[in-house]
Amino acid sequence: MKVMSSIVHSNTPLLVVIDPRALVVRSVQFCRTVAGQPLAARVTHQRYDRAGRPVVGRDPRLFSRSETEAQTPANRVVRFSLSGAALLSESVDSGWRLNLMGEAGQLLESCDGRGTQRLMEYDSSLRPVSVTEQGLVLERLAYGGADAAEHNQCNQLIRHDDTAGSRLLHDYGLPGAALGEKRHFLQAPESPDWPLGEAERDALLEPVGLQTRCGVNALGEAIWQTDAMGNTQAFGLTVAGQLKAAELTLAGASPPQTLVGEIHYNALDQVEQETAGNGVVSHFQYDPQDSRLAALSAMAADGALLQKLIYSYDPVGNVLVVNDASQQDRYCNNQLVEPISRFEYDTLYQLIEASGCEVRNGASHGPALPGLQSLPTDDPCQVSNYTQRYRYDAAGNLLQMRHEGAHNFTRNMHVDPDSNRSLPDDEGEVDFATSFDANGNLLQLVRGQTMSWDARNQLQHITTVQREDQPNDEERYIYDGQGQRCRKISTAQASGRTLTNEVRYLPGLEIRTTADGETLHVINTQAGRNSVRVLHWEAGKPDAVANDQVRYSLGDHLGSSTLELDQQGGLISQESYYPFGGTAWWAARSSVEAKYKTVRYSGKERDASGLYYYGFRYYAPWLQRWINPDPAGDVDGLNLYQFIANSPVNYRDASGLAKYKTKYDMTELEVRLKRGPILSRGLTDLQKNNSDTAGTLRNAIDYAVTATAEAIKALENPELANASALADQILGGAGF
Structure with missing residues (x-):
């Protein structure tokens, strides 16, 4: 791979056009991928009503079309009520949605393009008490009265009947945090029509509830948690609220075992060193100039180097090189294979080229994993x-991925001309009308794998194997009232029998049961940089794995599970990933242990379908996009399917709603801005009280203004390119 030249990025500013109300009506970015290529202007258009509310938005692709085709749709159109509430929103990606509000601004009714109708009912205090969808009461909520002060339940939610079952909240702490909950699952997986009477509701539930309890300090921070099976996690915090240590006590066992300790922080709250319970010591090194992560290493108790990732960045913080110095170079058939990943970006900082190493035989560019080594x-x-x-394309949709390696592969994507809905051309002709529903949810993952969605646009069902004369193999997903997955039920046909496997998700615990009698409790927690999972079998333990096996997962800067270690620091499995999340190669010391690895890319669970579950959405890594529009709207841009701005090496997504930079990738300035001390005072005060920071800011403004002036010259508007005048204007307005 060639080194990215700064010439490519020269004279490519971000320009914004504002109206007299200081509202941004145009933002212009300039895109090119190689030096000497003409600049392509990417214009994002916004229109506002008289009250300054955004009513029309177009991404660069649809805006460019609208210049010549008057009937081109806008990405987003919003109509507001007189009170300022959004009444009708229309999106080319997610369809239309109508909201009807009450006098106090509460949502009373909504409907959408799929014909889904949702009704909200409130009590006299405007607290929601029921949710009705398609004529069925899917949720009921109850609150503590004046006589519930003994457990701090007054005015607090004490029972929530939702689409997974019932959640009972018995205790609250003084800061208002719930100190425990009991989950009763429904006897049948189908969503009920909750009756009004409590006894009738209880009859629909499994009689035995699963209770989780926790403790908090005076600030409401969790300091211990006991899961539904009696396993207790304890967290030690510093006076600044940082994690100091974490311990786990298994049910019926003592003493507690340390999961992480000896955590040392620098002045910017960045971890410099920590020691896991298996004796593995992790070191974090940061660049003294900008505080970005420079190296991430892990060393076993016997001194063996397990991991050493060395990072290189471009001037704006994009990762250019990741060198795993713990691995050796390899030579095969006169080819040098280095443990180095390299990345290249266009001027919009979208990833356009990546190189690394993959398994030579058995690589996968679809939903399946590659062959296990x-x-x-x-x-x-x-x-x-x-x-x-x-x-x-101009909207950030992938058009082509070209793979060159031991086995070459190319995937082309077709994009709907009137939206950002996209399909691979693996199977010839594409039909957007039948491949997506009215709300933009994908209806078929690959040929034979159909998907269905509930009224809340949550993936409800996927056919993993389709048969003509026999039942299909399927996976069904059930969610709670907060939209988080509570159950996963898999059914498969084998020798004329239906085999059912199930996973139940609880705070800090997964209960996994299989058709062959296996019952596995997976205790999970985040212990510093390590994701820790303890495998405890109640029944059906395989002979090749010890009971209560502790697995420490060491990740990279994105949280992807790259190494799995046991309690003695021994290597269980190793995995590397393509930039957009597909597995490039993986190896394990035994195939039995390998099948219990479920958490992979970005620390998320990978389902049998190949999809990654993020919390509010599912991600298809081989398509490099989400399979349905962003439930949060256009918080990450007008393309509601785009995966973290096509920059997967530099951003993460916690729940499927919005991208963010990891704490390892923040510069000192970004960390300080996140804390807020600079924003809490005016620039004039900054000049008086912190002249060093003010000088740094002044230099940055000078540099930005000069760069903008050069860009204006390049755009053949020399009369606007008076850098001195621009600098005086900006600095004067800033109070200098």
């Missing part, structure tokens, strides 16, 4: 080099 990985020909190149 054996540890240790001594064979120099197990892996080979690859290069991937990506091409996007």
